[in-house]
Amino acid sequence: MPLVRISLRRGKSTQHIAAIRNSIYRAMIESFNVPHNDRFILVHQHDAEEFDYDPNYLDIARSDDLVIIQIACNNTRTVEQKQAFYRRAAELLSADPGLRPQDVFINLLETAKENWSFGNGIAQYA
Template sequence: MPLVRISLRRGKSAQHIAAIRNGIYRAMTESFNVPQNDRFILVHQHDAEEFDYDPNYLDISRTDNLVIIQVACNNTRTVAQKQAFYQRTAELLSKDPGLRPEDVLINLLETGKENWSFGNGVAQYV
């Protein structure tokens, strides 16, 4: 169960935000072997003074349209799967809602399967 947190500057339309959520979920199902309906996505919108980033870190030119995507997931994916996920996410988000690939920052937080409870106080993966 990936748990996705999306952070971006406040002021985007509901359609823009939906396109980001849908693109990330699609990339996860296509390249991360995430099953259908395994969808848990939170969106955090920030005012300008709450959204601090370096516009040129690693010589990548970022704008205020930067979207920071953090995915908590099981530690079971290969490096190739992770790279495919990064690439596919940037590709899908550049198509809809039209983000520049430079403005898509992704961070994975990997954890053991025993660290998840989907409800009822049970660790379903153990």
């Protein structure tokens, strides 16, 4: 059910991008109880002039390795689950592909279950 959009600057290797996708998916399984095979992840790469961010907002020192992760998901997670997900995602991304935790920006977009159709013109969760 989560739809993940990952944005980063262009130029990273295929392995680097795969590690980001895999780490986010693993964090969702571990922290959000996302079922196996519920994997919908889009990667958007941007040229430098298309990727604008503040390098010090909230006193967090970001670099050009910043990865912005936006996840549309059901509005069923507790604050504790969300905090655990943020921590676990940063840990996994730090381990592979080696991102600094300061360069992991995550935003959740929560929606009601009836707002999803996974195909066949059916709202499977309604």
